[in-house]
Amino acid sequence: MTLTTAKTVAPSDTSTSTVLTNLTGVQIQCGRVVVDTFSDVVFSSPTVNGAPKQLKMDILTPKTPGLKPLVVYVPGGGFMIAPKNLALNQRTYVAEAGFVVASVEYRTVPDGSIWSDGVTDVKSAIRYLRAHADQYQIDPNRVGVWGESAGGYLVSMVGVTNGMPQFDVGANLDQSSAVQAVLDKFGPSDYSKVAADFDAAAQKANYSADNNLARYAGVGAGKSVLDNAQAVARANPITYVNHAAPPFLLMHGSADTFVSPSQTLILHTALRAAGVASTRYVLEGAGHGDLAVQAGDPSAALPWSTEQVMTLMTGFLHSELPSQ
Numbered sequence: 001m002t003l004t005t006a007k008t009v010a011p012s013d014t015s016t017s018t019v020l021t022n023l024t025g026v027q028i029q030c031g032r033v034v035v036d037t038f039s040d041v042v043f044s045s046p047t048v049n050g051a052p053k054q055l056k057m058d059i060l061t062p063k064t065p066g067l068k069p070l071v072v073y074v075p076g077g078g079f080m081i082a083p084k085n086l087a088l089n090q091r092t093y094v095a096e097a098g099f100v101v102a103s104v105e106y107r108t109v110p111d112g113s114i115w116s117d118g119v120t121d122v123k124s125a126i127r128y129l130r131a132h133a134d135q136y137q138i139d140p141n142r143v144g145v146w147g148e149s150a151g152g153y154l155v156s157m158v159g160v161t162n163g164m165p166q167f168d169v170g171a172n173l174d175q176s177s178a179v180q181a182v183l184d185k186f187g188p189s190d191y192s193k194v195a196a197d198f199d200a201a202a203q204k205a206n207y208s209a210d211n212n213l214a215r216y217a218g219v220g221a222g223k224s225v226l227d228n229a230q231a232v233a234r235a236n237p238i239t240y241v242n243h244a245a246p247p248f249l250l251m252h253g254s255a256d257t258f259v260s261p262s263q264t265l266i267l268h269t270a271l272r273a274a275g276v277a278s279t280r281y282v283l284e285g286a287g288h289g290d291l292a293v294q295a296g297d298p299s300a301a302l303p304w305s306t307e308q309v310m311t312l313m314t315g316f317l318h319s320e321l322p323s324q
Contacts, residue, residue, distance in 0.1 A: 004205035005257045006198035012254075012262035016269070017280040019254075023303035028310050030089060033096040034063040038136070043104070043128035044121060044170055048111045055121055057104040058084050059129075060095035061136050069142035069321035070129055072179075073103040074122055076149025076289070079216040082106045087148065090305055094146075097314040098323065100138050102129055106154065114218035115235045118150075119157045120169045123177035126158075127168070130175040142321040144181035146313070148289050149259060152187020153237070156267060159248065160240040178246075181320035183313060185251045185304070186259050186288055189267035191217045191225040192232045197260035238270040247277040249316040253286030253303070281312065 038059040045052040071094060075086040084103040095101045106121035107113035130140040147155035159182035161167050168177055188194045191213055195206035206213060209224045217235045219228035233239050248271055250264040264280060271278035286303040
């Protein structure tokens with residue numbers, strides 16, 4: 001998550017995953033369903049550097065009858081930014097499939113925040129949306145989370161900490177922050193192994209002291225994620241995995257040069273060992289989602305927005321958050 005691109009990516013075990021190939025199919029199209037947009041909705045105002053910081057969300061509600069399942073989207077950004085405007089086309093596609101989709105901000109390293117702040121922020125968003133369910137046509141009994149990269153990490157943490165009160169902080173504490181489904185796309189799961197599949201130079205950069213990864217993990221000043229095993233364990237979703245966790249869908253590109261593909265495999269294996277329903281897809285040749293655009297190759301992000309991949313996502317969400 002230090003945005004240091006690896007030169008090489010070693011293959012990881014796919015024996016318990018499904019490998020998707022030929023990812024040059026039809027791209028998703030939006031516009032078949034009218035969607036209402038609610039922008040810049042303030043859901044929490046935590047204290048940052050001695051002053052309140054407004055955290056906002058954008059909400060997409062399909063203009064169809066009845067209450068809908070909620071999907072909270074958590075963007076990536078290397079733990080340095082949390083741009084809620086990301087993945088608009090994909091969020092719209094999911095909304096048109098019958099879900100209220102809320103894209104949320106969260107505190108990051110420049111705010112002086114660590115992973116637990118991000119987890120509490122996402123849970124605050126979930127409680128806010130349950131408290132305002134009628135306003136946005138949400139069925140509060142059907143809530144899922146979907147995140148990419150750093151957001152994938154946070155939604156995994158949100159899922160495995162269902163019902164743990166230490167992560168519920170702020171307003172609307174009369175509402176539950178529990179979720180019924182988790183969709184994690186190429187998120188880290190163990191800070192100390194985030195570059196495990198990469199070449200030596202990329203590992204050195206990812207494991208350097210005081211980088212954004214180390215700071216968000218809360219390992220302490222002057223330390224790297226390899227220097228404080230206890231802090232890393234506290235930040236690791238695997239630490240919290242238990243049999244009551246909701247079903248997971250994990251996705252990763254085999255050519256991801258920012259987060260080792262084995263990161264989702266580690267979590268997938270731990271979930272299954274605990275008896276949790278977990279499905280993992282590996283997209284052969286795919287990179288790190290929209291970050292491929294920043295690398296100067298917009299076409300590299302296209303596998304993630306094919307009908308094939310997006311239908312797998314919406315199919316999982318329909319299965320775990322079924323219509324009433």
